[in-house]
Amino acid sequence: MAGRAVFAGLIFATALGAGWALAQERTAAAGRVPKPALAQAKGDKCVDPTDFMRRNHMQVLLHHRDRTMHEGIRTPQHSLKGCVECHAGPQSGTVVGGSDDFCQSCHAYAAVSIDCFECHAARPRQARAGARKP
């Protein structure tokens, strides 16, 4: 019994130590590791917590796209149009194109190609040059 407790304690200590070392390393390397430069979004907060969106935005968008396409549900929550409206860069007016633009900066960082904007508008309607008012 005692042996097991000691063993568990050892593991705990090791984990703690590793965590500490990792944290040290992070601080040390913060200057060297390139981080995606994300422009500030327009709204005060995202439709879902940032941690959730970081990992799951693709599933969320996929689900909403099928609902929109096949069922005509065009609610703003989880719509790609909504993402673009909020996240288009304040200067560039778009989410892809420049290395600071919201979608592109992160996708370039993660080395994941992004195909949405081959077809979808990467700019909100108002920002389009010569666009008519809806």
Place this chain on the structure above:
Amino acid sequence: MKPVDPTRRQFLAAAGGAVSILTLAPGVLLLAPAHGRAPDQPVTGKVRWGLLIDTTKCAAGCADCVAACNRENGLSGGTRPTDPQWIRKVELKDRRPGRQASLPMMCQHCAQPPCVDVCPTGASFKRADGIVLVDKHICIGCRYCMMACPYKARSLVHEPVTGQSPDVPRGKGTVESCTFCVQRVDRGETPACVEACAAARHGAMVFGDLNDPASEIARRLAAYPSTRVRADLALDPGVRYQGI
């Protein structure tokens, strides 16, 4: 046919695009677009969208509907064989008596769409409310549907597209056609062509619910003769013509 009083027409047009506000309880409002569906509810088969085109009011040489379609959907307006065209103006001539007619031709939104039958991926589909669409996420650009369509309604996008409307994603390598301006219909508006035709005072197009006997389109179809193009194919198109 009795001419429609223009003020009444304007009123109807305004009402068609309007949002009705229902008071459920004091202080509680329900905003319902004209199609009577809440924005978070899926489309149902209760509605079947249809379009009636009165060719006697459609002038030869007028292409207001085509221009409005191009503007709304971000088409270039080019007419080369490789340019996507969602509406084409067609001139008909009966040689012997010399009678001429002009009409817009687009996806006929068939109840039995051959494009859906042949599509190998399931990209070509009919929405529950009768609108025939291409899910471009799934389309592989094989163009079987273009072969199958007797109305020559579909186009392949041959060249890269830029500057799309946020409501109308379009891209190279996928097939597309008239959507009845589904983005507008879902907002409770009429298709851009219908709006343009009414705004220019031609009044040759009526859009509405074929399933609702009280709708203007259903009443007109019940009262006057109309034609389904290639009725012999029994596809039951949602677009009907008068005067041909």
